[in-house]
Amino acid sequence: MSILVVGSVAIDAVKTPFGKRDEALGGSATFFSMAASFFNKVNIVATVGEDFPKKYLNLFRAKNIGTSGLHVARGKTFRWKGWYDYDLNTAHTVYTHLNVFKDFKPVVPHDLRKTKFVFLANIDPELQYSVLKQIKTPRLVACDSMNYWIEHKRKEFEKLLDKVDILLLNDAEARQLTGESNLVNSARLIVSMGPKAVIIKKGEHGVIYFSKKSHFIAPAYLLESIYDPTGAGDTFAGGLMGYLSRAKKIDEASIRKAIIYGSILASFAVEDFSVNRLLEISMADINSRYRHFRRITKF
C-alpha cells in the first residue's frame, strides 16, 4: 500500500565541522520519501518554485517517488541555511526563506485520496489538518511537529492530535508540549491528549515509544562518522512508515521493528550531506545493518 507525505521540499545550505554544501536537496518530505521509497511507492504533496533544479526532480523519479502532488509555483523554492558545531544535536539556523511555501495550500491529487499510510511532516498544523481531511479512510496517520507550532498554534495542533495514530517529537518538544521534564511522564501525558502512541526521538541517544498499553526503548545505532544530521528525524519517519506499510499487521511487534528500521535509515542519512547516502545504499545494506543492530543490542 502506497504512502503519502505532505511536507517541505527545500534547497539547503548546510555547514558542519566536516564540510559544507550549498544548493543541496533538503526538506522534510524529501528525506521522508527517500527513506520510505525503499519499502513502497511514496507520493509527495509539497510545493517548489520555478528555480527548483530539474536534476532533483529526476532524483525523485529515479526512486519511483510520485510527484503529481508536487506543485511548481511562481517564485522561489523554500530555502534553509544552517550550521552545526561538534554538538551535532543542535542545528543553528542562519535563515529560513519560506518563499513559495508561504502560500502553500496542499492539494492531494484525486487518485491519491484513498492512500492508507499518511505522514504529516512538520508544517503548520492547519495545513496538516487540511491534508487529513482530503484523505478518505487512512489506516495509519503519523505526524511530526516543532517548537514553533507548539508555541504559536497550540489549539490547532491539539485539534489535530485526535486524528493522529503516532505522534513523533524530539525530547525538547515533548517537554515543551507537556511542561513535564521527565520523559516517561511526558510521554504518558501526550498519549492522553489524543494520539494512540508517541515516539520521542532523542537523536544519538535513541528513541522512546509509548502507547496506552506498552512502551519500548531503543538506543540509536552507533556511528563512527556523522557528517550532517539534517533530515535525520524525517528519514527515521520514512523508515518507520515504509516498514509499516509493508507489514502484515500493525501491532506492537511490527511497530518495534519499524522503529528500528527508522533508526537504521536515519543512521545512513547522517553519514553524508543531504540525501546523498540514501542514494548510494540498497535494501541489502539496510537489512545488513538491521541484523547488526540486533546482534549488538541482544542480551
Added chain:
Amino acid sequence: MSILVVGSVAIDAVKTPFGKRDEALGGSATFFSMAASFFNKVNIVATVGEDFPKKYLNLFRAKNIGTSGLHVARGKTFRWKGWYDYDLNTAHTVYTHLNVFKDFKPVVPHDLRKTKFVFLANIDPELQYSVLKQIKTPRLVACDSMNYWIEHKRKEFEKLLDKVDILLLNDAEARQLTGESNLVNSARLIVSMGPKAVIIKKGEHGVIYFSKKSHFIAPAYLLESIYDPTGAGDTFAGGLMGYLSRAKKIDEASIRKAIIYGSILASFAVEDFSVNRLLEISMADINSRYRHFRRITKF
C-alpha cells in the same frame, strides 16, 4: 566467589530538586558493595574516621558486607557536599573534605588476598595499583576513574590500564582520555590502551560496551522519578561485578546480562537518597525489573 572493592566510604550532604539529606551514607565503595551484596559476599577496603556512625557500620553488617578491611583512622570521615538541579546528569560539588582519606594506604587483609573479583573504585590510580599488587591471581579486575586522575595522574593511570579487564568511564571521561569526541572511536582507542574492554556510561542514556572483538549498546531503564543520582555509577559497577561473580562463564553473553543487571541496580539506587532504596529492595524486585527491561527492549 567473593568480591573485593577498594574505594571511599563517605558521609554526604546532598541536595536535589526533590529534597536534601545531611550526614547520609555515601562513597563509591558503599554504593558498590550494597549493590554487589545482592549477588555475593563483598569485602570493603577503605578508611573512615572516628566519627563514622555505628548505625552505618551496622548497615554493612546487615547486608553481610565484610568490613575487616575498613580501617578506622584517627580523624574525620571523608565528606562530600554537592547538589543537582533539574539536569540530574551534572553534580555540582560544594566541598570535598578528604580528611582521613588523605593518608589512606589501602591494606588488603591477608585472608582476602586470594579474592577473584576486584573492583577498583575511583581513587588515586597509585592506590588502585597498590591494591592490585596485593591480590594474588584475580580472575576479573574492573576499574573506575575520574577526570581529575586522568588529568593529573595520567602516567599512573595508564600503567594501571594494562592490568584491568574492564574499565568503566562516563562519556566525558572517555572523550577526555582519548581526545576523541566520537564514542565509537574513543572506545576503540581505549581498548588499544590496555584494558580488555571498556564500558562507557551515559547516565540516563544508557551504556556502550566495547571489547576488541565485539560491542554492545543498551538504553537505561526508564524512570518516572529520580530523586538523587549520587552513586549511580558505582551501583552499576556493583550489579555488574555481582552478577559476573556468580556467572558460570565470563563471556560476551554473561557480560551483557551483567551490564543490564548493573543498569537495573542503578535504576533502583537513584529512586531515593543515599543507599536507602537499595536497603528496601529484594532480589525478586531486581529480577522482576530485569524481566521488564527485557520486555521493553525486545524487537
